[in-house]
Amino acid sequence: MITMKDIIRDGHPTLREVAQEVVMPVSDEDKKTLNSLLEYIKMSQDPEMAEKYALRPGIGLAAPQINISKRMFAIHLEDDNRQHSYALFNPKIVSHSIEKTYLTSGEGCLSVDENIPGYVPRYARITLKAMDQDGNNVKLRLRGLAAIAVQHELDHLNGIMFYDHINQKNPYHEPENAKAIER
Known part of the structure; x- marks a missing residue:
């Protein structure tokens, strides 16, 4: 079981590496890692389990965040009254909207302990x-919070942190052609 002690923090070199493709067919070890990422996210959202195991709540977790530089992540969230629960190997965005979106509350990360204010522009779809x-093989069409969460986790696979997208001169600059999501 993954705990907060297993999650590496901002500044660790693995968080800035481009993760390696997961070799197919998938090994039992990689399957176990991916399932444990999803298990952490689900348990972190259960207040009883989060307290019992001292888990910080999250909606996504990527393998590089537990110091495994492989292209896999898990997402578990509810958006627009729809449950999104995915554990994925070698994910790739194959198309995206021109329209952007962002969370008015900004983004957070289990690997970043401090609150970093600012808007993080993402593709809306x-x-x-x-x-x-x-x-x-799966093909997912996502929008809203689910699309934002997937892009956040994909960034981890490419050595990018969410705050890299924040406008440094004006953190609350509203991106052009963007729809705000209240959170």
Whole structure:
């Protein structure tokens, strides 16, 4: 089971590496890692379990955040009354909208302990191809919070932190052609 002690913090070199593709067919070890990422996220959202195991709540976790530089992440969230729960190997955005979006509350990260204010522009809609835990090819069309969360985790696979996207001169600059999401 992953705990907060397993999550590496901002400044650790693995967070700035481009993660390696997961070799197919997927090894049992990689499957176990991916399932443990999803398990952490689900447990972190259960107040009883979060308190019991001292877990910081999150909606996504990427393998590089537990010092495994491989292209896999898990997302678990509810958006627009729809449950999104994904554990994915080798995800790639294959198309995206021109329109942007951002969270009015800004973004946070389990690897970043301090609150970093500012808007993080993301694509409003994305189409993602990946492989699930069972080795099936999946194609997801996402928008809203789910699209933002996936882009945040994909950034981790590419050595990018969310605050790299914040306008340094004007953190609350509203991106052009962008729709705000209240959170």
